[in-house]
Amino acid sequence: MQHNSIAIADKIPIAVSARHCHLSEEDFHYLFGTQAVLTKWKDLSQPDQFAAEQVITIQGPRACIDKVRILGPFREQTQVEVSQTDAVKLGVMPPIRMSGNVQDSAPITLIGPQGTIQKQQGLIIAQAHIHMSETDAQALCVKDQEIVKVEIINDVRQLQIMNVVVRVSPDFVLEMHVDTDEANAASIVSNQYGKLIKME
Ligand SMILES: [Zn+2]
Structure with missing residues (x-):
């Protein structure tokens, strides 16, 4: 043994995890419209996890980053994961956290084809x-x-x-x-x- x-x-x-976001079902429909369906692009290695075809733009005080991939399935709370390099570009200082722990994390604006959401928290650098x-x-x-x-x-x-x-x-x-x-x-x-x- x-x-x-x-x-x-x-x-x-x-x-290697590139920047991505996990969305709540509510936020997804706000960004993509009430009739939109989150569609699978490809499976990820962990069971039931997938990269979606849909992408969004994220906006910080200094800059935007577009084509940020959505990972499914939906989560209870929206969470955006970026690298420290991305954070510097965006002009924010997110905490380094375990995925799922978004309490008092950094604010971030999400831009989809049908709507924009200003999240007061949800941006982290994944540990x-x-x-x-x-x-x-x-x-x-x-x-x-x-x-x-x-x-x-x-x-x-x-x-x-x-x-x-x-x-x-x-x-x-x-x-x-x-x-x-x-x-x-x-x-x-x-x-x-x-x-x-x-x-x-
Ligand atoms: Zn992981």
């Missing part, structure tokens, strides 16, 4: 995290919400990402999610792996 856990700790697949099943968590000797670090394995840059949150759920597929700033800093390309290291 010990041997097994060392083997998979070296092989955490890494996926790097690893999705995994209970079986993976046991093999890796970690638990839900545990903070670990991940060494990026490539020949280009020797980088460790600290404060990575473990997220365990029965239907999660083993995968680390980083944003585009983290990916660029570590020269991460597709089909790359990281090594999970437990913190003391």
Whole structure:
């Protein structure tokens, strides 16, 4: 068992999350019209999660960013996830948070083809995290919400990402999610792996 856990700790697949938004059903209809339907463009690696065909524009005090992809399905609360580079361009200072925690996050304006919404909160920079099943968590000797670090394995840059949150759920597929700033800093390309290291 010990041997097994060392083997998979070296092989955490890494996926890069570009800027995107999760919308409440109400906000989606406000932006796209009451008759609009959120349509799937392609499946994401986590079960039931998909990238939609629809995109919106997000606006901050300094600039707009267009073609921001909507990810489905709908959520209870609208949440926009950007990189720190995006935040500087927009002219806002969103907190680095776990996805789903939007309380007192940064304001952002959403612009769709049929409407505009000024959200008082909802903009975050997503904290790097690893999705995994209970079986993976046991093999890796970690638990839900545990903070670990991940060494990026490539020949280009020797980088460790600290404060990575473990997220365990029965239907999660083993995968680390980083944003585009983290990916660029570590020269991460597709089909790359990281090594999970437990913190003391
Ligand atoms: Zn994720």
